[in-house]
Amino acid sequence: MSTTINLTPKHLFFVLVTVFVWGTNFIAIYLGLKELPPFLFCTIRFALSALPFVFFLPRPKAPILYIIGFGLFNFALQFGLLFSGIHLGLSPGLASLVMQVQVFFSIGLAFLFFNEKPNWFKIIGSLVSFAGIGIVAAHVGGDVTLIGLILTLLASFAWASGNMFTKKINAESPLSLVVWGNLVALPFMASASYFIDGTTAITHSLEHISWTAIAAIAYVVYISTHLGYGIWGLLIKMYPTSTVVPFTLLIPVVGFLSSALFLSEQLTDWKLWASFFIMGGLIFNLFEKKILSFMNNIKSKKV
Template structure:
């Protein structure tokens, strides 16, 4: 990747890592599905009135919106609501890297090299530490839902490459338009009108700032930049950068929310970062092993 695109990827994962803090504060006021509906509605309107639909079939745009937004965030927000901490959720969600690489190999024949696979496995060891330390009860359910959220993100990445929109912002806006009615209906049916009225009655400045960050920074800016990168490079080159999301998520959760940072979390972060370095410096790694084998 070009240096400017590496910096773009780093900016994207930083925005997404901090986003877990915004979700944490937003869920103090909004129920999970209502928060999703608000997020999708504000991210779609008014943009869809000014930005043409991507030049792709409705089926592809629908698939992108359904998997990236409806399933991913519906499951993720519910997992957070049920007790999974923001820092841990940011770690668990990165299983999508492995799902994405596997799906890319099947769908696009975008097969990762053995070195990228090794790098992914190193990072997976860090994620496995999270699974080992997740507690029982509602937190376990939150962990499972977040795993399914990661799978949805990976499937959505495939739709993003299929659409190959010239404007990543257009894909994000129209994808959110697809997701909005789904989440509004789900919120009405499962959370009820009374919960919706109560949520809006208790909005405060903290909630407004958090929701604005989720909508415009994480969704519009973050997914806009991510779509551009996916359309510019191979999936196996781009998706490993999301392994840095939990590092940002854990550090920001510790600084802002006072989330504990025991030794195992620090080790997990180091292992994940090592896997990413191994993955991205494939050429240098090959050269080192070649010299050692001589």
């Protein structure tokens, strides 16, 4: 499958909206986790994302095992691990960056399972962006726990694996797929909350929940999940993985800036340099056709 398909202007706008929503989503997660244990937060998120919508949206026409795999990897594992990683010491800005390792997982998995071969421009652009990730990794301090970092890396792999199930499921309605995926994740996360968070923590958190936590839940459910994943599911079905997935490299840029603005997370020079490289790699991918056309024109003039 060719990987030189460019997004239309309308779809480019949609993917940028998704990037903004998912970038600021880390702030909502952080605020919610200040009052709710991670698995309870996820359980509430999955319950409100699935109900009552599952009664009005038909189950996607796909083998049930694909739907279970989608819900397990894209929701239960990804967000259970991500929420736990932030809860155990990873800042929202850094978490938004670490999650982008899924770009490389996704492109690699798409090559293995769908024979989507990334060309040299995709590879070079990814390497430029990876330099930005390396800058951040080099400045990780003692305030970031190893377990938080490991859990978030595992969450990024779960996200990449979920992308593969998204491509296998021929869902007429991306929103329907999201709703049913959350329904699949709900019993897994409810069980984890009961056995790991414990009934005492669950009861105390629900009795003392504030309007800030309620607003965080609403943002995570209705904006990040329904709007964000609805758009993402549509785009990942319409375009090759290596065309859509690199846009997620902008998420940490939004994450860093929004964390600095709303949470007073320090925005140091090295974070700006890291953002520069990440955006540089994405721009290299976006202008792939123009660069190729320019190089071909030079070759033709020489001939």
